[in-house]
Amino acid sequence: MSAKSFEIPKRAVWEAWKKVKKNKGSYGVDEQSISEYEENLKSNLYKLWNRLSSGSYIPPAVKAVAIPKKSGGERILGIPTVSDRVAQSVVKDLLEPILDPIFHENSYGYRPNRSALDAVSITRNRCWKYSWVVEFDIKGLFDNISHKLLLKALSYHCDNPWILLYVERWLTAPLDSGNGDVVERIAGTPQGGVVSPILANLFMHYAFDKWVERSFPEIPFCRYADDGVLHCKSQEQAEILLSQLRKRMREVGLELHEEKTKIVFCRMNGRHSTYQLRIIS
Numbered sequence: 001m002s003a004k005s006f007e008i009p010k011r012a013v014w015e016a017w018k019k020v021k022k023n024k025g026s027y028g029v030d031e032q033s034i035s036e037y038e039e040n041l042k043s044n045l046y047k048l049w050n051r052l053s054s055g056s057y058i059p060p061a062v063k064a065v066a067i068p069k070k071s072g073g074e075r076i077l078g079i080p081t082v083s084d085r086v087a088q089s090v091v092k093d094l095l096e097p098i099l100d101p102i103f104h105e106n107s108y109g110y111r112p113n114r115s116a117l118d119a120v121s122i123t124r125n126r127c128w129k130y131s132w133v134v135e136f137d138i139k140g141l142f143d144n145i146s147h148k149l150l151l152k153a154l155s156y157h158c159d160n161p162w163i164l165l166y167v168e169r170w171l172t173a174p175l176d177s178g179n180g181d182v183v184e185r186i187a188g189t190p191q192g193g194v195v196s197p198i199l200a201n202l203f204m205h206y207a208f209d210k211w212v213e214r215s216f217p218e219i220p221f222c223r224y225a226d227d228g229v230l231h232c233k234s235q236e237q238a239e240i241l242l243s244q245l246r247k248r249m250r251e252v253g254l255e256l257h258e259e260k261t262k263i264v265f266c267r268m269n270g271r272h273s274t275y276q277l278r279i280i281s
Contacts, residue, residue: 027063028060063078064177076143095163099202107204111201136245142188145253151168171188204226208223
């Protein structure tokens with residue numbers, strides 16, 4: 001009989017390490033680089049596997065790194081340690097085959113064998129059929145995801161106790177700014193974490209994708225992570241849809257980025273309108 005609390009194959013940790021090494025990336029709060037981690041690789045991976053398997057693994061704080069945004073201001077990335085990235089990769093590799101098949105066909109961000117170019121292509125084709133578009137962007141998606149709603153969705157699709165345990169610990173791991181300030185997190189999943197994109201997609205699957213499918217089944221849409229478009233046949237339909245979308249986002253604890261959220265008329269030969277592209281406030 002195994003003495004470990006959880007059955008986690010050592011091979012899974014090894015495969016996760018190979019992906020972390022390939023993806024490179026900066027160091028976390030411990031300032032240990034990938035090359036430094038590799039110097040004592042066998043021991044480091046064994047310690048990680050042992051702690052994961054025993055249920056004693058506690059994720060370290062996430063390093064906060066400010067990245068300039070093209071539109072101005074800054075975006076805060078949360079950079080885990082190398083070891084924590086390996087641990088998150090183990091979980092991501094197990095979650096992806098479970099969650100990706102349930103994701104909507106019109107969801108394109110952070111998914112295998114899908115790209116931004118695919119999203120642009122399908123959107124362009126639909127603009128020939130639909131004259132109006134609601135273009136939306138969610139303000140600070142990764143920072144504002146409700147832990148309660150996310151864990152509820154995850155537990156619906158995954159009954160693996162150690163995955164649920166560690167995802168919850170990652171969600172609440174503190175953010176270390178490097179100047180002595182360590183901030184406890186009550187919402188969000190660090191943008192920069194290995195497991196964060198698939199968790200964000202799961203949240204948006206229910207917060208947006210399924211909501212559109214249920215409430216506006218006649219509306220085609222395309223979502224890429226935290227932004228997307230919805231195609232409408234009239235200005236009136238677009239106005240109503242945007243109003244309902246804003247309400248829906250508030251219900252799940254999110255907010256539309258008003259400067260990036262617009263109603264757009266798709267002007268082309270044989271299709272005319274006096275409507276001017278404008279931001280809806």
